[in-house]
Amino acid sequence: MKNISLDKSLSKPLYIQLYDAIVRDISDGFLPDKFKLPARRILAKQLSVSQNTVNEAYNMLADTGYIISIPKKGHFVSFNSGEFEDIPWDIDAGETYVFTPNAVDITYFKRSSYAKIVRNIVYNDGIDIFNHPEKNGEHSLRAAVAKYLYSFRDIKCSPRQIIIGAGSEYLLTQLADVLIDFGKIGMEVPGFSRSYCAFTDSGTDVINIPISMSGLNIDDLYKSNCSIFYCMPHCHYPTCYKMSEELKMDLLKWASESPGRYIIEDSYDSELTWDSSDTLYSMDKNGKVIFLNTFSRALCPGLKTAYMILPDELLSKWRKKHKFYSSFASKTDQYALAEFIEKGYYTKHYKTMRRVYRDKRELLKRELIESLGKKITISPKSDSTNVIVTFNLDMSSSEIKSKISAAGVKIMSIKEYSILPSPLIPKRTFLLGTGRLSTAQIKEACQRIAQALS
Incomplete structure (x- = not known):
């Protein structure tokens, strides 16, 4: 890694300064694919900052797809994850239930x-x-x-x-x-x-x-x-x-x-x-x-x-x-x-879809609350097909996403939609879209999420 300098006199938080510095090194080619980043404790000591500062920066890098975390091995630069939703929504093998936010139910x-x-x-x-x-x-x-x-x-x-x-x-x-x-x-x-x-x-x-x-x-x-x-x-x-x-x-x-x-x-x-x-x-x-x-x-x-x-x-x-x-x-x-x-077919169709999507959203909310209880907080905000869910767990968004993926379910955090890091967006917050899934699939997916996070 290039020498990183953090300025404590700036209003920008130190963890965002560190995030920006590592992103620049990745974008400029100084940190190649699969490069192993320093351990959090070691980097914190080198920069004379708290380990929490490095934790926050690494979690943000993982959430936005610049690095991956491999248990017991460390953090590695990853060129296989992208900033935009078109790339992360490539479905991995074994991911049967996909909560794609912008999917449309065309069966109606x-x-x-x-x-x-x-x-x-x-x-x-x-x-x-x-x-x-x-x-x-x-x-x-x-x-x-x-x-x-x-x-x-x-x-x-x-x-x-x-x-x-x-x-x-x-x-x-x-x-x-x-x-x-x-x-x-x-x-x-x-x-x-x-x-x-x-x-x-x-x-x-x-x-x-x-x-x-x-x-x-x-x-x-x-x-x-x-x-x-x-x-x-x-x-x-x-x-x-x-x-x-x-x-x-x-x-x-x-x-x-x-x-x-x-x-x-x-x-x-x-x-x-x-x-x-x-x-x-x-x-x-x-x-x-x-x-x-x-x-x-x-x-x-x-x-x-x-x-x-x-x-x-x-x-x-x-x-x-x-x-x-x-x-x-x-x-x-x-x-x-x-x-x-x-x-009049157009207005008749989208009025039907309002009801269909509303029923799917409400089903997803009920199933998540029943399966996960206090482990989640569901936002009152939603659009036609999507529900915003915050996981109240002591792990990063990438860790939550990885565990759920292993159970055959694909979800995506809101921070992954950011062109740049978004410190104003809550951590561990995901956008779950119901457009692609049937009611039976929504129920099964929620059970799998609960089992993965149990």
Whole structure:
């Protein structure tokens, strides 16, 4: 290891300074894969700090996937674990029950109704699905979305403001091209890593703003000096916090104070956990909010169709930037989704799924409490499919995860969603998603977790 220097005069805790130093050494290649870190007692003596400081740093490194702990052998650098949820969710051999947070239960999707619509579209001479698509998406779908948003979300927009794309990540990369001249984009940490990658892969500078389980501190947004702020006000992923009306007003005030400021409102999970609160877009009076949503969460991920609403100023910039590009969303799916919405199938489906997911969440809570009792604390916060669980045990998140994995169950801590370490997020806190599991599987998985931690 390189010489590590910790500064006790700084406000940043020593264990985070140590964490940052080791992460830099790993990222710069000074600590190779499988490198054994010094024993905690030895490193504490070398740095003249308490052993608890080293313990905290090592636990955070394990929680974020930089090292692994092997009982009776030590701590080793691991390049097999990643920072983002796409990598850790590779299922290990023997892991039968997977609490994937962003999984969707597709068994209730009305395939026959959708197939009938698609068949009619393909053989309808009045609909030309085999010609060039419209650049910002087919008008029929944009009109259906505008009508739906006005009826159910009190969002007033014109179909011309709506852009259809092949998934949220695709739209965010396009948006990054439009916003790149405005400045840096601020993102909450922990946050949705796919959005982070969409921005950074497009060459955009991203500022990470740490949040607690209660959400954003508006003062931190001002201190960040970002010009664009990406957020999930309806239901933040993965902390499941819902933005207060007061914070929404503060955000809109922040955006209105400079002509180059905008808010990207990702309406993740909004149909499935609907409440009566207003969207930022419907509250905005100054054209400062970009609204983003996807059909993948409420229907099924295979459709891979999303939409965003742009303020007029940004719409003209988008047209100039993307005049040679077409919408990569399937024309057939766009026409089919338009009819699916117009005939009421869409609202009927997600209302059914609200009930299905609610029943699964409540079952998971009951089974966990019955099996583990005081060993856990279940957060009152949740989104459509997920439950937040804190384990009240004297072991690290990685140790808990390893024991449960050995019992054939896959879970993931909230800290593993962090682009950077998140000291504001409670330790040993996990996000358990029920979308992939049946009721029988949820019961069996909870019994296995209890046995693993007994």
